[in-house]
Amino acid sequence: MDSGIAYFGSRILRHVEADLDEIAAAGYRHVLHTFSEGDQRYYLDQMVRIVEATHARGLTATAAPFGVAGIFGGEEASFFLAEHPRNRQRDEGGRIYPAACLRVPATRALIDNWLADAAAVGFDEILWDEPGWAFDTREHRRCSCDSCRDAPELDAEQALVAFLAESIATAAALDLRNTVCLLPDELALTPGQPWREVAAIPGLDALSTDPYWKNAYLPVLPFVPDSLHRLRAAIGDTSVALECWIQGFGLDLDDERDFVAATLAARGEGASRVWFWGFGAAAHMSELGESSPEAVWEYMKEVARRLAMNELS
Structure with a gap:
């Protein structure tokens, strides 16, 4: 089973190249590079070089719309939200959220432009990471921004699926290539996300989830295998591949056994790829750091090496 790693936080090519060497040596075969609105504006040519360096080491390059329009996962701020304040999501109570409405034409144009740049940079794949509304959409709640008030009735779940399609x-x-990663119910604002509907979208290559057990304050077993079992049931007999993201941040030395157990659960459920978030145990980001990042990163690399050699048990 192949493995991949998320990479973010540096755009200095010589540092990125050294990190890519370490990634390749550890046995990873895929790299996710976050690609934010800021990257589009200020680092586009540098992103071309970074993707070229990724390919030069025999690694595939995936782009994630990191915090783009506030719709997807990621800690980056959105220029779009500052420049289009009337296009923000608004719930039925009138509260405005830091995320663009999925139905606004300007949002569609932003995503299309982002995709054109991602293709021009040379990425192989898109990870549509944790897409969704910024508020709980249960009980038929929907966006009530200016565009949605005048639009035909379409519930929030249908609007999300249409946006992704x-x-x-x-x-x-x-x-x-296209992969969608949906949060497990235990971490989602709206439990019971449209798994089956997303799995049925034409052109979708893989469906993934990220059961980060420490974020959910749940034991890795049975949380991770249960999440993957629900994902497998949603995929059914379609040709969509199953993938999984494993928590590789906020961990300590004592978490190694859980980290391995989560990886084995993904393999046991037939995941075609397993991904880890993220490089260096994400210790360069204060919010995601842990007490022993160097040691955690070492066992993350060892797991990737053993996966590549089919020695993990």
Whole structure:
């Protein structure tokens, strides 16, 4: 089973190249590079160089719309939200959220432009990471921004699926592979996300989830295998591949056994790839750091090496 790693936080090429050497040597075969609105504006040519360096080491390069429009996972701020304040999501009570409405034409244009840049940079694949509304949409709640008030009735779940379907179709037309990662119910604002509906979107290559047990304050077993079992049931007999993200941040030395158990659960459920977030145990980001990042990163690399050699048990 192949493994991949998320990489973010540096755009200095010589440092990125050294990190990519370490990633390749550890046995990882795939790298996710976060690709934010800031990267589009200020680092586009540098991102070309970074993706070229990734490919030069025999690694695939995946782009994630990191915090783009506040719709996807990621800690980056959105220029779009500052420049289009009227296009923000608004719930039925009138509260405005730091995320763009999925139904606004300007949001669609932003995503299409982001995809065009991702293709031009040379990425192989898009990870549509943790897409969703910024508020709980249970009990038929929907966005009440200016655009939605005048639009035909469409519940929030249907709007999310339609938004992803259009995004995936545009990416596929640019020869980009598509993966969607949905949060497990235990971590989602709205439990019971449209797993089956997303799995049925034409052009979707893989469906993933990220059962980060420490974030959910749950034991790794049975939380991780249960999440993957629900994902497998949603995929059913479609051709969509199952993938999984494993928590590789906020960990300590005592978490190694859980880290291995989560990885084995993904393999046991037939995941085609397992991904880890993220490089260096994400210790360079204060919010995600842990007490022993160097030691945690060492056992993360060892797990990747053993996966590549089919020696993990």
